[in-house]
Amino acid sequence: MIGMDGIILAYRNIKGRKTRSLLTLLGIAVGIAAIISLIAVGYGMQYAITEELVSFADTISVMPGKLIPGLGYVELGAFTERDIEDVSRISGVKNIAPLMYKMVEVEYRGERMPVQIMGADPRDLQEWYGEYVVFQEGRWIRERDYKGCTIGYNVAHEYFENDIGLNDRITINESEFVVVGIFEKASMMASADIDPTIFLTTKSAQDVLGTDEVSMLLVKIRDIDRAEEIAEEIEEKIDENHNLEGFTEAMSMSTMLEQIGTVFTIVQVVLVGIASIALAVGCIGIMNTMLMSVMERTHEIGIMKAIGATNRNVMFLFLVEAGMISMIGGILGCILGTIVAKAIGMIASAYMGMDMPAIVTPTVAIGSILVAILVGVVSGLYPARKAAKMSPIEAVRYE
16 A cells, blocks of 8 residues: 555545545645745845846945934934045045935925925936936926926925926925926835935025035945945045044945845745744644544544554555645645736836836745645644554444
8 A cells, every 4th residue: 555556545535525625725725825925025026126226236325324223324413525525535436426415394385394305416416316217397407507406206296285397486495496307206216215305406405404514425436346345445434534433324235235135034034924824724724634534434444454554554645645635735825826926016016116026936836835745744644643543443343
């Protein structure tokens, strides 16, 4: 009975109880599908964000503050002209863009709202953000646009009761500006900087904000392989200027990618843990099915043992049944999970405006099927042992 004969007999027993077997394998399939779809969506999101960040590979973001666990980013001051000059002289630095930003009160048609203002040289704005935006109307601000501004999608269409249109006038800190450009919604990675922001020239921002303090530096480098080295040198130079260790946070894209990878790993572990609850329910279903099968086939087990079947033969038979149900459920779960992941990826791509593929790797698919089989065999272990330990005489007499 051990070997192919046992497998054939196990298959016949499963086929003879179609409805029960189908419901049991569906329980496994749902658990595996949940795990597959969540992992695939997680990989897809990580891939999409990584692709977005790769385009910033030659950029280092420099902020006057530091990231503190539990508190987030804490600003410690502002950059000076000396800081800018020192950074520009560092070997490998190609270009540097000083940015000013601050939340101020903006008025439009009698309605007031706090809005983020960003001031910079228009040429720098176009160089850093130009490829990530599409204009709904108008154009970028120019150096001569002292009373002109370009606004993000949220500012134009979501912040005020009335939409802001091209050539409309808005009041920023009691100064009136003309809207010369309006953006479409930006891609996911650029949306936080662009959609909720009003862009001004450096001179206009200084007058409106009442300060010439630089809030952030965007540094473009020549060799991306030296990004970490240059970032460390920038931090050391500016910290030295301000006589304060940890005053500066210089982040290259490789650092951000590492942080994002860590975050996604944690998120995926949590999501898979939640999805495993469904798999645990499937395990209970297999155990219940196999126990019922043992009870129904007690007489059959007695006959098998009476004609020479050993405890090992009987145990093997029930474990094979549990494993076959789980394997079929695992395969079905992989197919279902892939379909669900693809659907989620398509919806997310349309909603976020970026390509977010559902990535189901062979390792994940094969691993999920093996997990399903292992779970099935483990769940069927107790019923199989129960069947193997039956007394042949008592089993034959059982009706």
